[in-house]
Amino acid sequence: MAGIHISDIEAAINYWRERSPSSDGLSLAEPTRALAELYARMAYRQETEVEEASLLPPVREAWLAWFQTMPDTPCIAICSTSQGDAVCKGCGRTFDEVQRWTGMTPGEKRMSWRRITLEGTAWRFNRYSERAL
Known part of the structure; x- marks a missing residue:
């Protein structure tokens, strides 16, 4: 849940x-x-x-x-999970989150957003922050 x-x-x-x-x-x-x-x-x-x-x-x-006013996905079009990483360097989502994203509930998506925002290590928050606008 x-x-x-x-x-x-x-x-x-x-x-x-x-x-x-x-x-x-x-x-x-x-x-x-x-x-x-x-x-x-x-x-x-x-x-x-x-x-x-x-x-x-x-x-x-x-x-x-x-x-509905929030961005749907944290993706910045740099997906390292497609290269075998367990956690995407670009957006910070796990491989499972990337795979299931379109079927996740709004609450599940917000849980992922909260985690990656608190961690703040994904490139969307630093190296490529201009892509996250």
Whole structure:
């Protein structure tokens, strides 16, 4: 099962706050409120991840709308897994992630993105960062 990190929930909240700002400074648009309620529960329980499959429909729809604004793949067209590497030097994904990418759920993709971003060793983050724009 894929876990969605609390930082993704926060990013989705900020996306919706910018997209649908409060008209009175107090109330939240429905997508923002749904995400904020989940964020609050996670913070209260000191959880850093929530299972993708457990998202209620309003939260899932709001999160997926934000997810669609993100780049689909970390690929920078320098794939060393095709040369036998277990982890791609270009994007940082494992061979398995590269092979399964099109069939992965949004949550699974975000887990991969989070890992490679935290590691920051792939060429997309340094040597060829201009390709990642």
